[in-house]
Amino acid sequence: MTEVLVVDDEGSIRKLLEFNLRKAGFQPLLAGSGREALEILRSRKPDLAIVDLMLPDVDGFDLYRRISAERPLPVLFLTARDSEVDRVLGLELGADDYVTKPFSPRELVARVRAILRRLERARETAAAGAPAAPGEPGLLRFDDLVIDLRGHRVTRAGREVALTPKEFELLAFLATHAGAALSRETLLEAVWGDDFFGDRRVVDVHIRHLREKVENDPSHPVLIRTVRGVGYRFGG
Numbered sequence: 088m089t090e091v092l093v094v095d096d097e098g099s100i101r102k103l104l105e106f107n108l109r110k111a112g113f114q115p116l117l118a119g120s121g122r123e124a125l126e127i128l129r130s131r132k133p134d135l136a137i138v139d140l141m142l143p144d145v146d147g148f149d150l151y152r153r154i155s156a157e158r159p160l161p162v163l164f165l166t167a168r169d170s171e172v173d174r175v176l177g178l179e180l181g182a183d184d185y186v187t188k189p190f191s192p193r194e195l196v197a198r199v200r201a202i203l204r205r206l207e208r209a210r211e212t213a214a215a216g217a218p219a220a221p222g223e224p225g226l227l228r229f230d231d232l233v234i235d236l237r238g239h240r241v242t243r244a245g246r247e248v249a250l251t252p253k254e255f256e257l258l259a260f261l262a263t264h265a266g267a268a269l270s271r272e273t274l275l276e277a278v279w280g281d282d283f284f285g286d287r288r289v290v291d292v293h294i295r296h297l298r299e300k301v302e303n304d305p306s307h308p309v310l311i312r313t314v315r316g317v318g319y320r321f322g323g
Contacts, residue, residue: 121145140166261321
């Protein structure tokens with residue numbers, strides 16, 4: 088059963104989410120603080136986390152950084168704040184979605200399903216489109232960059248590159264379409280899907296993050312190139 092970690096210090100919110108997630112077929116794991124969330128994360132392997140930004144012991148953004156350090160995990164931020172700064176910061180960190188209180192439980196469950204569906208679809212698309220190297224099925228090699236589509240792992244010069252789930256999905260899609268000029272709309276639809284609710288600038292934010300992690304010189308990229316008037320191209 089798909090496990091969803093819920094991190095919110097309001098008991099009423101936790102109960103509301105627990106009821107609706109369980110009704111939708113998910114297994115909710117409840118935490119009332121950042122400390123409890125990290126304890127759960129170390130003993131269980133949730134498939135997604137819903138994180139409130141206003142926690143008693145740690146800022147939700149800081150908790151997301153700690154969660155990412157433990158294990159890449161799709162995250163949906165839940166908060167009473169709705170400022171432009173918060174939304175942009177959430178995107179900068181790599182969050183998959185952002186919901187403000189008060190919220191519709193049905194809509195939130197729909198967003199959870201959409202995130203998980205996009206993740207699964209991207210994995211299947213990447214694996215199906217991967218050009219298999221002799222003796223190395225599911226591996227894509229670009230100089231010292233190796234993308235393991237089956238293992239969901241990336242290494243550069245022999246060292247593992249820490250990517251968020253969405254960064255990996257985007258990199259995998261770009262790499263399996265190497266040489267093709269892909270528009271932002273194409274990338275958004277392929278990686279985030281038609282049911283994406285968030286800010287469309289998320290593509291550019293993730294491209295910048297990827298360049299910082301896989302390019303020798305992010306200011307002069309050679310792997311992920313900008314195609315003026317179109318979007319981006321991987322290699323070539």
